[in-house]
Amino acid sequence: METKDLYKVLGVSKGASQEEIRRSYRKLARKYHPDANPDNHDAENRFKEIQHAYEILSNPEKRREYDEGPRTFFGSQGTGRGGPGGAGFGGFSDLSDLFGSFGGLGDIFERSGRNRGASLKGEDVTLSVNLKFNDALNGVTTRVTVSVEEECGSCRGTGAAAGTVSRRCPECGGRGVRSRDQGFFALSEPCPRCGGEGAIIEKPCATCGGSGTVRKARQVTVKIPAGAKDGMKIRVAGRGNAGRNGGSPGDLYVVTRVQEHPVFKRRGDDFVVEVPISFVEAALGAEIEVPRPEGGTVKLKLPPGTQDGKQFKVRGGGAPKARTRGTERGDLIVQVSLVVPKKLKRREREILEALAEEREENVREELFKKVGS
Numbered sequence: 001m002e003t004k005d006l007y008k009v010l011g012v013s014k015g016a017s018q019e020e021i022r023r024s025y026r027k028l029a030r031k032y033h034p035d036a037n038p039d040n041h042d043a044e045n046r047f048k049e050i051q052h053a054y055e056i057l058s059n060p061e062k063r064r065e066y067d068e069g070p071r072t073f074f075g076s077q078g079t080g081r082g083g084p085g086g087a088g089f090g091g092f093s094d095l096s097d098l099f100g101s102f103g104g105l106g107d108i109f110e111r112s113g114r115n116r117g118a119s120l121k122g123e124d125v126t127l128s129v130n131l132k133f134n135d136a137l138n139g140v141t142t143r144v145t146v147s148v149e150e151e152c153g154s155c156r157g158t159g160a161a162a163g164t165v166s167r168r169c170p171e172c173g174g175r176g177v178r179s180r181d182q183g184f185f186a187l188s189e190p191c192p193r194c195g196g197e198g199a200i201i202e203k204p205c206a207t208c209g210g211s212g213t214v215r216k217a218r219q220v221t222v223k224i225p226a227g228a229k230d231g232m233k234i235r236v237a238g239r240g241n242a243g244r245n246g247g248s249p250g251d252l253y254v255v256t257r258v259q260e261h262p263v264f265k266r267r268g269d270d271f272v273v274e275v276p277i278s279f280v281e282a283a284l285g286a287e288i289e290v291p292r293p294e295g296g297t298v299k300l301k302l303p304p305g306t307q308d309g310k311q312f313k314v315r316g317g318g319a320p321k322a323r324t325r326g327t328e329r330g331d332l333i334v335q336v337s338l339v340v341p342k343k344l345k346r347r348e349r350e351i352l353e354a355l356a357e358e359r360e361e362n363v364r365e366e367l368f369k370k371v372g373s
């Protein structure tokens with residue numbers, strides 16, 4: 001097998017997190033899955049590479065070995081036939097597995113090739129929370145209701161009714177997968193008899209129906225940092241789905257949806273506000289008051305001769321930088337827009353006419369010079 005950079009195969013950087021690796025893998029596997037690319041050899045080979053790369057990089061121990069000495073490690077790896085534990089092509093057989101709804105960021109391998117005995121980390125759960133402009137700006141502690149899978153208390157996650165036990169599946173011998181030849185290579189699919197569990201429950205638990213898990217609505221307190229942006233992802237460790245067989249729970253990710261303000265537009269940690277000024281203020285210069293995002297006003301000095309569209313920076317008038325726990329702030333960017341009177345009273349017109357006479361200016365002189373006429 002050629003020594004290809006496994007990170008490149010999955011399109012991730014060397015420092016990629018397990019989550020990034022998993023996400024990238026799922027995206028690529030979907031794209032190059034043989035079922036989605038019938039009779040396409042290139043796609044098939046790509047798919048094998050992707051599977052192989054994921055098999056190694058998704059396993060922290062194998063990944064470390066690979067990072068330390070890729071060549072020797074590669075030598076000991078075949079193209080990988082599916083089997084439990086070393087799931088070369090293990091895991092799934094059809095697109096529904098990849099497209100299926102997971103309710104979180106579930107691992108394909110964990111889901112379809114799982115074994116009742118193995119301890120598995122719970123899946124992460126993602127939900128979004130709507131925030132008022134001011135709450136996002138000042139920070140807020142909010143409660144969200146999360147629907148999570150928890151271990152069934154009646155059967156302690158075994159899925160078997162009280163007093164009964166599950167027995168090893170005779171079809172797959174407890175492996176949870178069976179191989180299916182597909183011409184060029186074999187695909188593993190979840191055992192149809194036991195549904196990939198590796199065990200058969202004679203009498204399912206009445207509470208959970210044999211799944212071993214129950215869904216519960218749980219209240220979770222989430223602290224939104226001051227200056228939270230729209231689309232910010234806040235991790236609440238351990239509040240996702242419960243793990244199986246002693247595995248740790250997944251995490252909860254709360255994605256912020258911040259209400260738009262009619263006046264203040266967010267740009268990074270800055271806010272931009274358009275402020276009208278009169279043409280007299282622009283010409284003479286003025287000290288004006290501009291509104292601040294958190295309420296109140298701040299004074300801004302316009303120099304004489306301020307041009308339309310000019311931007312001024314009010315330092316520290318922006319949003320608290322959520323990353324630095326609000327000790328630093330962005331700026332307030334004031335963009336002025338000239339207001340020209342639509343109607344003039346007689347005296348006003350006379351004053352302006354006198355001004356025009358006084359200035360005798362031709363503001364288009366430069367323009368025509370450039371045109372060359």
Ligand SMILES: [Zn+2]
Nearest residue numbers: 152155205208
């Ligand atoms: Zn149960």
Ligand SMILES: [Zn+2]
Nearest residue numbers: 169172191194
């Ligand atoms: Zn089975």
